[in-house]
Structures are given as C-alpha cells and as structure tokens.
Amino acid sequence: MRWDRLFADLEGQLEAAAAGRLDADIADRTRRELAATTFEGRLRAAAGRVVELSVAGIGAMTGELRRVGPGWLMVEIAGGPPAVVAARFVTAARDLPVATREIDDASQDPATGLVAVLRVLARDRTATAVVLATGATFTGTVDRVGTDYLDLAEHSLDEPRRSSVIRGVRTLATSAVAVLRPRLE
Secondary structure: OHHHHHHHHHHHHHHHHHHHHHHHHHHHHHHHHHHOOOHHHHHHHOOOOEEEEEEOOOEEEEEEEEEEEOOEEEEEOOOOOEEEEEHHHEEEEEOOOOOOOOOOHHHOOHHHOHHHHHHHHHHHOOEEEEEEOOOOEEEEEEEEEOOOEEEEEEOOOOOOOOHHHOOEEEEEEHHHEEEEEEOOO
C-alpha cells in the first residue's frame, strides 16, 4: 500500500511538471506570435468595423474601415466621402480586435500602394482634397504622379478642372500625404 502511494505521488509530480512545461511552452509561443504581429495587420482585421483613428496633422477620424491596402486605409466617414489615409500617419486606433490579418511581404504589390491610388485619381480626373501630415490642405485635381511626388492643379473642389479656374500647380511629396479626400459624385 505504501508503494502505491509513493508511485502515485511520483506520477503526480511528473504530470504536474509536464503540464508546467506545456504551459510555459504555450506562453512562449504566444509571445513569439504576438511579437510578429503588425499595427497594419490589426487594422486589416478591423475592416468592416467603425474605428476611431488618430492621424498626424489631422487629429481624430472616425468611420467605417472599408479597406486596407499596402500602406493605406480607406475610411468611410459618416456624412462625407471616403478618405484614403496613409497608414504611416495613423498614430493610434481605438478598440482594434486582438486578432490580426497579416499578409506576407511578397504579396504586397507596390502597384496597389498609395502611389497607385494617386494614379487612379489622376486618371479619373477626380477633384481631391490632399491633406499633408503637417495639416496643410490643398484642393484640386491630381495631374501627374511620379515615383515620389504628385502635381496638383489647384482649384476649388466644387469646380471641374478647367484652365480658367486653376490657381497654380503645386508639387507635393507623396511621403508627406496623410489623407486623400476625393470628391465623389
């Protein structure tokens, strides 16, 4: 009888040690997985939800997160057109899901980045408000998009682009573009 208790005690100790190692292994793997997550991945997981973002130069922006592309987000703001926000200028977000939707770097095609969004605006001749990270806002039509700049023919958003309403052409560094607010009809 004593031997049975001794062996049962030893088996219990071995099981407890194995469970402790398993718990430590799970905790370690969880920490490693969490360390590999990104802010953009958390934002991507929030697609379809209403989010509150803090954007450099803009402040708070609340709306439904419609899409997340490589380096940009599309936020549908109530009572206004969707805004395209450069992800690098999003400094905080409220109540993001803990889950992430990461994409591997190989699938991040530069043809779908912020410069590609600017090229679509230029192609479609869409009047757009361009907000820089400094908070400065310029309105007009994107005429040309280079590798790291855009030319904006400045005019009021409520006027179609005509040479008679152009106040000038402003060249902006794409690295400074925080938000694009196209005028959609």
